[in-house]
Amino acid sequence: MRALVTGGAGFLGSHLCEDLLDRGDSVVCVDDLSTGRMNNIAAFANHPRFSFQHADVSDSLRIRGRLDLVAHLASPASPPDYHRLPLETLAVGSRGTENALKLAAAKGARFVLASTSEVYGDPTVHPQKESYWGNVNSIGPRSVYDEAKRFAEAISMAYARSLGVNVGIIRIFNTFGPRMRAEDGRVVSSFIAQALNGDPLTIYGDGQQTRSFCYVDDLVRGIVAMADSSETGPINIGNPVERTVLELAELVLELTGSASPIEFHQLPVDDPTRRRPDITLAEDLLGWHPRVSTEEGLHHTVAYFRAHAREVASAAMSIAGSQFEGVHTSASRQGAPAMARLA
Ligand code: NAD
Ligand code: UDP
Numbered sequence: 001m002r003a004l005v006t007g008g009a010g011f012l013g014s015h016l017c018e019d020l021l022d023r024g025d026s027v028v029c030v031d032d033l034s035t036g037r038m039n040n041i042a043a044f045a046n047h048p049r050f051s052f053q054h055a056d057v058s059d060s061l062r063i064r065g066r067l068d069l070v071a072h073l074a075s076p077a078s079p080p081d082y083h084r085l086p087l088e089t090l091a092v093g094s095r096g097t098e099n100a101l102k103l104a105a106a107k108g109a110r111f112v113l114a115s116t117s118e119v120y121g122d123p124t125v126h127p128q129k130e131s132y133w134g135n136v137n138s139i140g141p142r143s144v145y146d147e148a149k150r151f152a153e154a155i156s157m158a159y160a161r162s163l164g165v166n167v168g169i170i171r172i173f174n175t176f177g178p179r180m181r182a183e184d185g186r187v188v189s190s191f192i193a194q195a196l197n198g199d200p201l202t203i204y205g206d207g208q209q210t211r212s213f214c215y216v217d218d219l220v221r222g223i224v225a226m227a228d229s230s231e232t233g234p235i236n237i238g239n240p241v242e243r244t245v246l247e248l249a250e251l252v253l254e255l256t257g258s259a260s261p262i263e264f265h266q267l268p269v270d271d272p273t274r275r276r277p278d279i280t281l282a283e284d285l286l287g288w289h290p291r292v293s294t295e296e297g298l299h300h301t302v303a304y305f306r307a308h309a310r311e312v313a314s315a316a317m318s319i320a321g322s323q324f325e326g327v328h329t330s331a332s333r334q335g336a337p338a339m340a341r342l343a
Contacts, residue, residue: 002026003227004064004109006057006100007074009036011179012114012172016071017219021047023224028063031074032056034088037319038307040179058091061099069227072100073114075149079142080185081282086144094155101159112227113156115234117173117275118146127242127276130171130234140270141291160232168226173238173277177216177297178304182315188298191249192305193315194259207246210274214239215297217299218290220252225286239278239290239330247334255271255298 003020007013008029013036017027026049029041033054044050055061057074057093075092076082084090097113104111120128136146160167176188185192193203214237222237230242243251249262282288305312 001068002028003069003071003075004028004030004063004067004103004143005071005094006030006038006061007036007072007114008247009033009038009041009052009175010073010174011036011040011071011181012216012219012223014179015177015216016042016073016223017041018044018142019049019220019224022295023051025049027051028053028067030055030057030061030063034085035076035078035181035184037224039334047320057099057247058088058096061103062106063103064074067103067109069110069112070107071114071223071227072097072106074100075114075128076145078184078186081272082145083141090148092333093152093258097155101156101165101253103157104246105165105273110168110227111153111156111159112168112170114147114221114223115153115169115171116145117171117190117236117238117277118149120272120275121172122177122270122272123275125239126274127278128236130236130281135283137270141268142270146328153197161231167233168229169233169235170223170226170236171277172219172301173214173236173275174211175214175216175219175238177301178238179216181309182305187211187245187248188252188301189305191252192256192298192302193312194307195252195256195260196305196312197316198258198260200261201249201252203245203249203262203264204271205245206264207249207262208244209246210242210244210276211293212239212276213247213248213297214290215292215294215300217293222282222288224288231285233281235281235285236277236279237282237288238279239267239294240277240279241294242274242276251295251298252302254281255302289299292296
């Protein structure tokens with residue numbers, strides 16, 4: 001199979017490229033490096049079945065030769081990234097998705113859209129099933145991402161219905177693992193970097209909001225299962241084990257052995273209060289189920305961050321300024337061991 005992965009130099013995209021190469025596929029990766037980086041693809045950049053194009057898929061997308069799969073992952077994904085790149089996020093969700101769909105139509109390729117649990121907004125239904133239409137503020141600060149992805153789903157379905165494109169939509173829930181940028185501002189990367197640096201862990205709000213964290217290997221297996229199927233979806237892919245952000249912070253402190261205190265900061269506008277995928281469809285239609293617990297995944301991710309000590313150390317400043325204004329409470333963790341050290 002010959003696959004195009006847009007956003008292939010990003011966190012998830014680079015793992016997807018590697019997985020496809022490992023099983024014998026050829027991979028073309030297109031990325032504008034706006035939130036991705038060449039380091040993510042360094043391990044396989046010279047692979048004979050891999051090629052890289054530095055391009056913005058919102059401008060145009062031209063690939064020579066056969067394509068069997070277009071996996072469209074290009075988009076800023078971390079809240080600080082899409083707040084910094086609002087117009088680019090809307091462009092890649094709309095024009096970028098249409099360019100990728102046109103290419104899939106022209107090549108007769110399967111098209112897989114990396115959509116998101118953000119299409120459910122701040123959900124009033126729990127856990128979230130694919131049949132739930134969501135609760136999104138269309139003019140709030142998160143809307144550039146949420147509505148871009150909702151448009152991406154809509155245009156994908158329109159290409160499926162009117163042009164017969166073989167579309168598959170997956171809704172990805174919070175995923176973490178190696179190759180996340182230490183300074184990307186997402187909760188798992190931030191907490192691990194803060195714990196390893198001995199800096200306070202920055203909890204937004206009271207930490208009682210929930211998320212369900214999926215390890216990257218499981219997630220990529222889900223994308224590949226969707227690519228290999230003929231399901232249209234949308235299908236949720238995520239780990240259904242839900243925990244509060246405060247529980248996550250405590251788990252990170254325990255796994256790193258860090259003595260960092262916890263600080264409470266202002267909750268960002270429209271931050272969803274709870275999120276957990278119903279994965280019945282993924283289990284029934286794709287035979288997919290997560291295999292890696294959040295604890296085990298965190299263990300691997302901490303090891304990766306320890307191995308990238310310089311990046312983690314220099315992330316401290318940018319994480320601190322990423323999303324919040326003003327500390328309003330502070331708490332120290334009692335009885336924690338001495339400050340964590342970077343390897
Ligand atoms: P990421 O920021 O690490 O990767 C996104 C990649 O897309 C980057 O390499 C970036 O440079 C590239 N990109 C952005 N705009 C582009 C453009 N116009 N042209 C070409 N390349 C462009 O984020 P990620 O976590 O790997 O997310 C990948 C995809 O999965 C995104 O579409 C995201 O919305 C979706 N997703 C991720 C999560 C998650 O928890 N990681 C959750 C839900 C959905
Ligand atoms: N969060 C936090 N501290 C951080 C970063 C994020 O408490 O340093 C919270 C954030 O407010 C949200 C949750 O953790 O409630 C998950 O945030 P993330 O940005 O990782 O993903 P998303 O909000 O897109 O689910």
